[in-house]
Amino acid sequence: MKKNSAFARWFYGEKDTLLDRVEMKPQPEYQRKESDYQKLLEKRRQLFAQIYDEPNRKLKAFGLMYRIAAIIFCLMLIFIMLMTVSWLPENGNPDNPVNNEVSARYIENGLQETGAVNIVTGMILDYRAFDTFGESNVLFIATVTVLILLRLDPEKKAKIKKKIPLYQKPLDEMTVEEAEAHDRVYEPKNDLILQKVAGFLVPIIIIFGIYVILNGHISPGGGFSGGAIIGAGLILYLNAFGFEKTERFFTEKTYKWTCFGALSFYCIAKSYSFYTGANHLESGIPLGTPGAILSSGLILPLNICVGLVVACTMYAFYVLFRKGGF
Amino acid sequence: MNFVQNFPFFSIVLSMFSGTISSVLPEKAAKILNTVLISLVGLMSGILLVYLMETGEPYVYWMGHFPAPWGNEIRAGVLEAGMALFFCIIMLLSIMGGRKKLFGEVEYSKHNLYYILVNLLLSSLLALVYTNDLFTAYVFVEINTISACGLIMIRQNGRTIEAAVRYMIMSLLGSGLFLISLCMIYDLTGHLLMSNIKESVAVLAAQGEYRVPLMVTIGLMCAGLAIKSALFPFHSWLPDAYGYSTVSSAAILSSLVSKGYIFLLIKIIYRVIGFDIVMQSRIIDILFIFGLMGMVFGSLSAIRESDIRRMIAFSSVAQIGYIYMGFGLGTEAGMTASVFHILSHAATKSLLFIAAIGLTDVSGGSRQFFDLTGAGYRNKMAGVAFTVGSLSMVGVPMFSGFVSKLLFAEAAIGHTYKMLPAVMVLALSTILNAIYFMKTVLRIYVPEHKADYEVITAKDEKEYAVTVACFILLNIALGMFSQPVQSWIHAGLAMFG
Numbered sequence: 001m002k003k004n005s006a007f008a009r010w011f012y013g014e015k016d017t018l019l020d021r022v023e024m025k026p027q028p029e030y031q032r033k034e035s036d037y038q039k040l041l042e043k044r045r046q047l048f049a050q051i052y053d054e055p056n057r058k059l060k061a062f063g064l065m066y067r068i069a070a071i072i073f074c075l076m077l078i079f080i081m082l083m084t085v086s087w088l089p090e091n092g093n094p095d096n097p098v099n100n101e102v103s104a105r106y107i108e109n110g111l112q113e114t115g116a117v118n119i120v121t122g123m124i125l126d127y128r129a130f131d132t133f134g135e136s137n138v139l140f141i142a143t144v145t146v147l148i149l150l151r152l153d154p155e156k157k158a159k160i161k162k163k164i165p166l167y168q169k170p171l172d173e174m175t176v177e178e179a180e181a182h183d184r185v186y187e188p189k190n191d192l193i194l195q196k197v198a199g200f201l202v203p204i205i206i207i208f209g210i211y212v213i214l215n216g217h218i219s220p221g222g223g224f225s226g227g228a229i230i231g232a233g234l235i236l237y238l239n240a241f242g243f244e245k246t247e248r249f250f251t252e253k254t255y256k257w258t259c260f261g262a263l264s265f266y267c268i269a270k271s272y273s274f275y276t277g278a279n280h281l282e283s284g285i286p287l288g289t290p291g292a293i294l295s296s297g298l299i300l301p302l303n304i305c306v307g308l309v310v311a312c313t314m315y316a317f318y319v320l321f322r323k324g325g326f
Numbered sequence: 327m328n329f330v331q332n333f334p335f336f337s338i339v340l341s342m343f344s345g346t347i348s349s350v351l352p353e354k355a356a357k358i359l360n361t362v363l364i365s366l367v368g369l370m371s372g373i374l375l376v377y378l379m380e381t382g383e384p385y386v387y388w389m390g391h392f393p394a395p396w397g398n399e400i401r402a403g404v405l406e407a408g409m410a411l412f413f414c415i416i417m418l419l420s421i422m423g424g425r426k427k428l429f430g431e432v433e434y435s436k437h438n439l440y441y442i443l444v445n446l447l448l449s450s451l452l453a454l455v456y457t458n459d460l461f462t463a464y465v466f467v468e469i470n471t472i473s474a475c476g477l478i479m480i481r482q483n484g485r486t487i488e489a490a491v492r493y494m495i496m497s498l499l500g501s502g503l504f505l506i507s508l509c510m511i512y513d514l515t516g517h518l519l520m521s522n523i524k525e526s527v528a529v530l531a532a533q534g535e536y537r538v539p540l541m542v543t544i545g546l547m548c549a550g551l552a553i554k555s556a557l558f559p560f561h562s563w564l565p566d567a568y569g570y571s572t573v574s575s576a577a578i579l580s581s582l583v584s585k586g587y588i589f590l591l592i593k594i595i596y597r598v599i600g601f602d603i604v605m606q607s608r609i610i611d612i613l614f615i616f617g618l619m620g621m622v623f624g625s626l627s628a629i630r631e632s633d634i635r636r637m638i639a640f641s642s643v644a645q646i647g648y649i650y651m652g653f654g655l656g657t658e659a660g661m662t663a664s665v666f667h668i669l670s671h672a673a674t675k676s677l678l679f680i681a682a683i684g685l686t687d688v689s690g691g692s693r694q695f696f697d698l699t700g701a702g703y704r705n706k707m708a709g710v711a712f713t714v715g716s717l718s719m720v721g722v723p724m725f726s727g728f729v730s731k732l733l734f735a736e737a738a739i740g741h742t743y744k745m746l747p748a749v750m751v752l753a754l755s756t757i758l759n760a761i762y763f764m765k766t767v768l769r770i771y772v773p774e775h776k777a778d779y780e781v782i783t784a785k786d787e788k789e790y791a792v793t794v795a796c797f798i799l800l801n802i803a804l805g806m807f808s809q810p811v812q813s814w815i816h817a818g819l820a821m822f823g
Contacts, residue, residue, distance in 0.1 A: 013703035013773050029774050030699045081506075084542040088513050097516035097526065102395045113392070130389040130398035134453070134465035137342055141446050141469055144349070145476035148439050149487075256350055263346040271339050277391035278335065279327050 115287035115296030116217035124222075125299045125306075129270050136306055139313045140263060146317060152324035191240070198240035205233035213307035217296045223303040227310025234315045243323070252325070255312050262305040262312075269298055333374045334402045334456045335387055337367040337410065341449035348442045356438035357425075360445060361418070367448065368414030375407040379814075384821045386458060394458070395519050401458035405665070405818020409455050409589060415800070416581050416672050417448060423680035423793035424574030427687075431481040431572045440480055447473040447578070451586045460508055460598065461518045463590055467504065471497045471554070474583050477575040478567050489566035496563040497554055504550035510543045511598075520597045531603050544599055545609050551591045552613070555584040557650050558620030561643045565627075568639035573683040576635070580642050580679065581672035588649055588668060592661070595653070596822035605656040614654020614744060618751045620647025625758035632695040634686065637762060638678050641719060644755060645671045648734060651751075655737050655744055658819065663733035665815045670718070670726035670804055677797040678715040684708025684790065685770060688782055695766070700774035702767075705782045709770055711794040716763035718801050721756050726804035731756065733812075 009015035089096045106123055114122035124132045206229075213226030238246045276283040288295030319325070344363045348356040378384070384403035386394065393399075421444065432440060446469055453466040474497070479490035512518060514536050515526035530536055553560040568576045595604045604610060624643030631637040645667070652664030682693075688704035689697045702709025718725035731752065738748035784791040804811065 011706075013700075013771075016773075027768075027772050030696055030772065032696065080542065084510070084539050087536065087538045088510065089536075097514060098512065100516040102516065105396055127390065127392055127397050128461075131459075131462055131465050133342070134462065134469060137345070137446060137449075138465065138468050138472065140346070140349075141443070141472050141476070144439050144442050145472055145479075148436055148476050148480050149482075151436075153433055153435055260346055260350045264343070267339065267343045267346065271343075273391065274335060274339075274389050275332065277397075278332065278388045283391065 111290055114299065115290050116299050117290055118217055118219060118222070120220075121217045121222045121299060121303065122296070125217075125302045126297070129302070130274070132302075132306070133266060133270055136263065136266065136309050139309055140259060143259075143313050143316050146320050150320040150324045194240045198236050202233050202237045202240075205236065206230055209233060209307070209311070213303055214293060214300070216303040217299045218291060218293070223306025224310055226303075227307035228314060230307065230311040231314025231318075234311065235318045238315075238318070250315065255316055258308055258312050262308040266302055266305045269301065273298060328377070330374055330377045331385060331387060331402070333370040334400055334406070334410070334452070335389070337370050338400075338449055338452045338456065341367060341445050341452060345442045345445035345449065348438050348445060351438055353434060353437040356441040360421070360441040363445060364414050364418045364421075364448065367452070368411055368418065371407050371410035371414060374402060375404060375411055378402065378404045378407055379817075382817075395517060395522055398462055399458045399519065400453075400456040400462075401520075402456055403818055403821035404814060405821065406455050408814055408818065410452055412669060412672070413451050413455070413582055413585075414448070416676055417444070417578060419793050419796055419800075420577035420581070420676045420680070421574050422789055423676075423797075424572060424577065424683065425789060426787065427573045427683055433482075436480060439476075443473045443476045443480070444578070447477070447583070451582060454586045454590050457593075458520050458597075459518055460511070460520060460523070460594075463593075464501075464505060464508055467501055467554075467587070467590070470583060470586060471501060474579055477579060478571045480575070481570070481572040483570070485566060485570040489563070489570055492563040493567045496560065500550045500553035500560075502550070503546045503553070507543045507546035507550065510539055510546070514539055514543070520593070523598050524600050527599055527603060531600075541607055541609070544604060544607055547594055547599075548591065548609055548613060551587045551594075552616070552650070555587040555591075556643060556646055557613070558616050558623060558643060558647055561620070561624070561646075564643060565631075565636045565639045568642065568679075569633065569636040573679055576639075577676035577679040580639070581676040584642075584646060585668050585672055588646075588664075591653075592665070593822070595661075596819070601823070610654055610656050613650045614656075614748075617647045617649070617651030617654050618747060620644060621651065621751050621755040622647075622758070625755055625762070629758065629762045631762075633693045634682050634695065634698060634766065635679070635693050637766070638675070638682055641678075641759070641762070642671075642675060644759070645675065645719075648730070648755075651748060652734060652737065655741060655748065657737060657741070659733070659737035661819060662812065662815050663730060663737045665819070666733055666808070666811065667730040669811070670730045670801075673726055673797065673800045673804055674715050674718045677711055677794070677801065678719070680790075680793060680797065681708045681711035681715055684782070684794075685712060688779055690779065695769060698766070698770050699772050700770065702770035703773065703781075704779055707782075707784055707787075707791050707794050711798060712770065713767050714798050714801060716767050718805070720760045720763055724802060724805050726801050726808075729805055729808040 006015065089098075106119055106127065110119045110122045110127075111117065114126040116122035116126070209226045209229035209232075211226075212221035212229060213223055216222030216226065234246070234250070273283055273285070275281075283297075285297040287297050290296070294300065341363055344359055348359060351359060384401060386399050386401045388394070389398035389400060391397070428437070428440065450466040450469040450473065454463060454470065457463045457466065471494075475490050475494050478493055479486050508518075511523060511527075514530065515523050517523045517526060527540070530540060556564045568580050571579070595601060621644050624640050624645075624647055628637045628640035628644070631640055649664045649667050649671070652660040652667065654660070684705045685698055685701040685708045686693045688708075689701050692698075702712070714725065718727035721727045721731040734752055735749060738745050738752070741748070
């Protein structure tokens with residue numbers, strides 16, 4: 001492209017090709033007048049005053065109408081839904097469409113095909129394992145979003161620490177903001193009763209959680225419920241003894257690698273199983289004797305993985321909401 | 327089984343797995359992994375598309391050792407494979423175009439979280455495209471919703487947090503309605519697998535049983551997915567979510583997330599309820615009316631808006647209206663036009679968002695209309711890109727928007743009573759589009775010589791230039807060579823049946 005050609009000059013904004021050929025006025029350069037700007041600001045100020053400061057009758061009327069309309073809409077929706085429910089198949093009737101070959105096979109052949117005494121576990125971790133994989137990823141991504149929202153970056157944390165040195169002021173002289181920051185950085189409260197009770201309860205809770213996970217394929221329970229129990233135990237421990245104690249065994253690194261390990265194992269193990277299943281190959285994973293702890297193929301390790309992810313998620317949620325980091 | 331047939335499964339699992347891996351990777355490695363992943367998935371989808379075009383037969387793929395109604399299953403046809411390919415292209419380009427901005431707007435330590443979200447979003451989109459099971463669809467709708475929330479609020483300021491909360495409430499309402507309808511259809515048919523539900527629903531409809539619950543179910547499904555894809559009266563979350571989030575997020579949200587839900591709705595119409603039964607129900611007329619209203623009111627809101635990003639966001643409301651209008655016509659041709667518009671809108675809207683960010687960057691970061699004066703000269707790539715995007719949205723021949731408008735008009739003509747409103751609103755909406763887009767294009771090409779604005783050329787931002795060029799080429803390709811695309815859509819919809 002030549003530097004002085006008509007096209008180049010148009011391209012660089014120096015020449016208006018329509019000028020002198022078409023009868024037209026070039027658009028004037030836009031200049032914002034100071035008075036216009038002031039007027040705009042004034043208008044905006046008035047608008048804000050109207051909305052937020054002065055009692056605004058129109059807005060109030062609109063709000064009232066809005067609420068009434070919302071209530072009417074909700075009532076209508078409720079009415080429609082209730083009416084629909086009355087038209088649905090009667091609950092508990094053996095001829096219902098739900099009682100078809102799908103559930104029949106789960107009930108009749110579930111034990112032989114998955115090796116799990118607990119049909120529900122067999123269903124979610126073997127028949128429909130893909131959905132459960134998605135579900136554990138839902139938990140994972142939920143923690144990721146909470147991390148985005150609440151995690152304080154190291155600079156901010158240092159700032160808070162700098163602002164309020166340790167035990168500089170007695171607690172009741174602090175402002176709310178300071179107290180919150182204090183609370184975030186410095187734990188624990190040293191409640192003797194809580195500590196004694198937690199010292200007794202936490203091991204039991206965690207052992208019970210482990211039991212529920214490990215017996216997920218034999219008795220009611222499984223990864224989701226067991227993981228929630230372990231998570232609750234960890235939170236109780238944290239509340240009683242504070243971050244200094246929990247940080248010895250559970251930091252952000254622990255969380256990261258546990259979640260990574262569990263989800264990766266789930267992904268790789270199940271991918272293998274999906275791949276062999278879809279290509280009609282033998283998976284070669286023994287099902288074992290139903291009822292034994294080491295049975296039902298992949299279900300036990302998968303239950304452990306799900307349990308780890310759930311426990312870590314619960315604990316991570318609590319910690320992030322508490323002080324914005326591990 | 328042919329090895330190529332494993333590709334849908336590979337693409338879903340790989341993108342989920344790379345989401346997990348990204349959580350332990352440093353930021354830079356996560357970025358590379360993300361780029362490699364999207365390219366790889368795109369490549370696999372392309373190969374699958376070619377393979378399916380040759381065989382001409384859709385196939386189902388077991389996810390596990392058990393056949394379909396018991397185990398999970400995915401299904402691939404030409405439309406699915408092509409959509410996956412297209413989604414990958416748009417996602418890759420959107421991320422490339424917004425990468426520089428990401429560094430300015432998101433804390434560096436949170437970049438790998440961003441790539442986790444993107445990877446999982448891709449997996450959920452792929453799963454929505456390929457799934458043959460309604461409950462699997464619901465699980466991935468959840469992943470899609472949460473990751474979209476994260477994408478909005480990863481740029482942390484008051485507006486994005488508010489937008490994310492709004493999006494979450496509306497989107498969860500949509501998910502809830504979808505879940506209720508899912509439960510009801512399970513109660514009525516006893517199946518979650520799409521093909522089985524379709525058989526049962528056909529029997530129910532023929533016998534005239536459960537007429538009311540079936541109608542409510544269809545209505546709730548449509549309403550839930552319409553809320554999630556921002557059909558007109560449910561669009562209140564949209565302008566803030568698209569207007570204030572970081573630019574890659576805005577491009578991905580507008581061109582992929584809402585389209586994923588629309589594609590799911592198409593699947594439901596064809597493969598779950600059955601085209602004829604949906605068309606006989608009057609619900610499709612409601613979608614038609616909402617679509618028409620969206621076309622007008624979305625454009626009117628965009629005209630009133632002086633913030634360029636929000637203006638583009640409001641334009642999305644109008645374009646989603648077009649898509650639902652195509653559904654509402656209730657014919658094969660209308661559906662084809664809608665699917666084509668999904669492609670054309672995705673290609674154009676992400677281009678517009680990327681171009682707008684280039685323009686605002688050379689205008690001192692301001693997004694106000696008058697501050698953009700002369701921005702087209704200061705960043706020529708962005709100026710050209712914005713012009714191309716605008717022309718395409720308005721529907722000028724040569725660009726993709728023209729073809730979709732032509733298809734809509736053709737589909738409407740001959741329809742007994744929907745022809746007149748459809749064609750009239752189409753014309754009106756085109757004029758309204760032209761008003762706000764051309765107004766902006768003229769404004770960015772009004773010469774203004776101010777010394778204190780920086781000038782950006784293609785040499786300064788190579789990645790941006792490449793992205794914009796790819797987008798423009800994609801747009802022109804869709805506009806100029808639309809015949810193969812149309813025949814591909816026809817073949818795909820035929821395979822749905």
